[in-house]
Amino acid sequence: MHNKNRYLSSKQTYLIAGTLSILLTLFSPNLWAIENVSLKIHPQTGVIVDNPMEIKSLPHRKTYQVKHEAFTLQFFFNEKDIFGVILKRDERRPIHFRWCLFRTCEESKHDYKKVIAESSSPPFVQEFFSIPYPFYLTYGFQGIEFSSPD
DSSP, X not given: OOOGGGSOXXXXXXXXXXXXXXXXXXXXXXXXXXXXXXXXXXTTXXXXXXXXXXXXXSOTTOXXXXXXXXXXEEEEEOSSOEEEEEEEEOTTSOEEEEEESSTTOOOXXXXXXXXXXXXXXXXXXXXXXXXXOOTTOSSOOOEEEEEOOO
């Protein structure tokens, strides 16, 4: 015996899809288990911080903005990793990052250095970057510094 009603017709498929979309829009997004995150760039919303900066002096759950003669960037620090976007950049100069062992960011052999962008290489303006915390190190850091050597 052959079953002809084994598949939904196109009318039934559209009816089910339409009903589901209406039901989903009726419920408030606050009831969903999803947190909305915006990746839009808001240059004026970041807390302008000194460069270098002491990690403990950074207010929690804020976006920070660093202004340098060669770049301006905005970043979020979750007590571990850094996620940011470059707002303005002189592409002829590189952007370097350093986790500092000391609060004042004086040079130490235990500092962790990372190049965010080489000269004339990505990331460029309006592009994201991330700096994961070096989990393999057995000590912590007290400062952060962004720089652009000549």
